[in-house]
Each structure stands twice: as C-alpha cells, then as structure tokens.
Amino acid sequence: MQESTKLNYVEFASLDIGLSKAFFENAFGWHFIDYGSEYSAFSNAGLEGGIFASERVLTAQGGAPLLVLYATNISQAQQCVEHAGGTITKPLFDFPGGCRFHFVEPGGNELAVWSESAK
Secondary structure, X not given: OOOOOOOOOEEXXXXXXXXXXXXXXXXXXXXXXXXXXXXXXXXXXXXXXXXEEOOOOOOHHHOOOOEEEEOOOHHHHHHHHHHOOOEEEEEEEEEOOEEEEEXXXXXXXXXXXXXXXXX
16 A cells, blocks of 8 residues: 555546636635646645546436535534525535535536534
C-alpha cells in the first residue's frame, strides 16, 4: 500500500456548465477557472476539483458517488441552495451525529449538506 494516498481532487459531470458554475458561486462562494468551453476547475470548496460538460449525469441513487458538503449553519445553507436554484430532493433529516439534506443543482448533480445540528 502506498503511504499518504488520499482524495485530492474531484470531478463531476454537468448537463450545463454555466448553470452549475452560477449555482455553486451563488450558493457556496466557489471560484472557477475555465479551461475551454467543456471544463471548469473550482476552488474555495474545501477540496479542489472540476466540472466537465456531459450529456448525462448520474445520481447517488443511480450509483454515482455522493459529494457531501459541510455547513456550520445548515438552515442557512439550505436557504442558499434554494435561492441559487437548487432543488431539495431529501428534506433535512437527523442521523446519529448530525443532520443533512440532499439537493440537485441546475446542472443535474445530486449533492448533500450536513452539520452537527439543525441550528
């Protein structure tokens, strides 16, 4: 086993990169650098990554990995998601150690936000 191998970068598909970029900028303050018309790298997200143009995206229910974001104020995060055009797919629910909700952003990707408490 190689030492210190860890997640370093994440990429996901989008049906519309422009809509995805606008959503993540408005909802969470992510920053983007375009590399052509079919790829945009993001930063200021906790883990750097990119979004690539695709004619198809998978949801977590369809077998895709679920990206889970952390928020200290989950109510405010949900308001930002909704205000930026996200659709809540699983309303806020509790689990041992915290709570979370799932949403789909305008480019078609399902993500989740979690926090220790619903406050």
